[in-house]
Amino acid sequence: MASSRSAGRAPAVLAALAVALMAAFVAGPRVLAASGPGGGFHDEGDLTGAARSAFAGYRRSGDRALTTDLARVVDYWFRYHVAKAAFAAILLIVLVPLGVLLWRAFLRPGGAWGRAALASAGTLVTMIGLFAAAAVMANVQGAVAPFAALLPMATGGATGRELAGTLDRHLRGGPATPALEAMIDDFSRFHVAMAVVATVVAVVLAGLSVVAWRGFARTASSERRSRRVSGSYGVLSAVSALAVIVVAVANTTTAANPAPALLALLNGGW
Numbered sequence: 001m002a003s004s005r006s007a008g009r010a011p012a013v014l015a016a017l018a019v020a021l022m023a024a025f026v027a028g029p030r031v032l033a034a035s036g037p038g039g040g041f042h043d044e045g046d047l048t049g050a051a052r053s054a055f056a057g058y059r060r061s062g063d064r065a066l067t068t069d070l071a072r073v074v075d076y077w078f079r080y081h082v083a084k085a086a087f088a089a090i091l092l093i094v095l096v097p098l099g100v101l102l103w104r105a106f107l108r109p110g111g112a113w114g115r116a117a118l119a120s121a122g123t124l125v126t127m128i129g130l131f132a133a134a135a136v137m138a139n140v141q142g143a144v145a146p147f148a149a150l151l152p153m154a155t156g157g158a159t160g161r162e163l164a165g166t167l168d169r170h171l172r173g174g175p176a177t178p179a180l181e182a183m184i185d186d187f188s189r190f191h192v193a194m195a196v197v198a199t200v201v202a203v204v205l206a207g208l209s210v211v212a213w214r215g216f217a218r219t220a221s222s223e224r225r226s227r228r229v230s231g232s233y234g235v236l237s238a239v240s241a242l243a244v245i246v247v248a249v250a251n252t253t254t255a256a257n258p259a260p261a262l263l264a265l266l267n268g269g270w
Contacts, residue, residue: 010097010101011098011101011102011105014094014095014097014098014101015098017094018091018094018095018098018125018128021087021090021091021094022091022128024087025084025087025088025091025135028083028087029080029081029083029084029087030080032079032080032083033076033077033079033080033083034076036075036076036079037075038072038075038076039076040076041076047073047076047153048153048156050069050073051073051150051153051154052153052154052155052156052157052159053069054067054069054070054072054073054154055070055154055155055159056159057069057070058070058179059159059163059177059179061179062177062178062179063178063179064178064179064181064182066147066182073150073154074146074147074150075146077142077146077149077150078142078143078146080142081139081140081142081143081146081149082139082143084135084139084142085135085136085139085140085142085143088132088133088135088136088139089132089136091128091132092129092132092133092136095125095128095129095132096129098125099122099125099126099129102118102121102122102125103118103122103229105118106118106119106122106225106229107225107226107229115225126236130240133201137194137197137198137201138194140193140197141190141193141194141197144189144190144193145186145187145189145190145193147182147183147186148183148186148187148189148190149190151183151187151262151265152265155265155266160266160268161266163180163266164263164266164267166180167180167259167262167263167266168263170259171259171260171263183262184258184259184262187258187261187262187265188254188255188256188258189255191251191252191254191255191258191261192251192252192255194247194248194251195248195251195252195255198244198245198247198248198251199248201244202241202244202245202248205237205238205240205241205244206237206238206241208233208237209233209234209237209238209241212230212231212233212234212237213230213231213234215230216230216231216234
């Protein structure tokens with residue numbers, strides 16, 4: 001009896017933990033990032049202003065190495081993305097068993113309203129899980145190349161337009177400054193990171209699709225709900241794998257020739 005009550009409480013506990021982690025994903029990274037060396041920033045406007053000011057000073061320095069001011073902002077941005085990736089990964093770890101419990105409960109005998117509620121909850125958890133996986137991917141990418149991840153924020157306004165002109169002249173055969181070379185290299189690293197992460201995720205999703213379709217094939221045709229769940233996950237995993245493969249290919253292509261994509265970013269078209 002006690003074991004049955006514990007099993008019944010498990011979804012509620014996991015759901016509460018998931019809600020807490022979603023709140024932490026939103027609010028926690030800024031606090032954790034600010035606790036590192038160099039501190040943090042009051043709000044997004046403060047961060048944007050500091051990034052643009054530090055970036056302008058970096059360009060004027062004429063050096064490839066980051067200035068002290070820009071290094072402080074980039075280090076903060078690195079810590080921020082690491083924290084975001086960690087919260088998203090833990091959330092995903094919690095959502096997987098929660099989703100399994102909800103779908104297992106859906107497959108057990110019960111009333112139509114109860115099954116509808118479980119199906120809705122299972123679908124919601126699945127969608128949040130996909131968001132968490134995408135958040136892990138994006139923030140791992142940002143942590144690997146925080147300077148490139150900061151560029152959209154740091155290159156707004158006249159600075160971005162001036163830099164776009166410099167990069168355009170470089171693409172037409174002109175020389176590149178050390179700072180511009182550093183940006184192009186880190187922008188390439190940024191896309192290499194996503195290409196690698198997306199490839200790994202695509203393999204995992206393809207494997208999950210195979211498992212789901214095997215479950216579908218082994219389930220008797222009379223067990224329609226079980227086949228529906230297995231088939232739905234088989235399709236979802238396969239479609240998601242294809243989407244992630246497209247992301248991997250696009251990022252691989254950009255990493256091989258990053259300068260035009262960086263120019264598009266500076267011009268606001270990327």
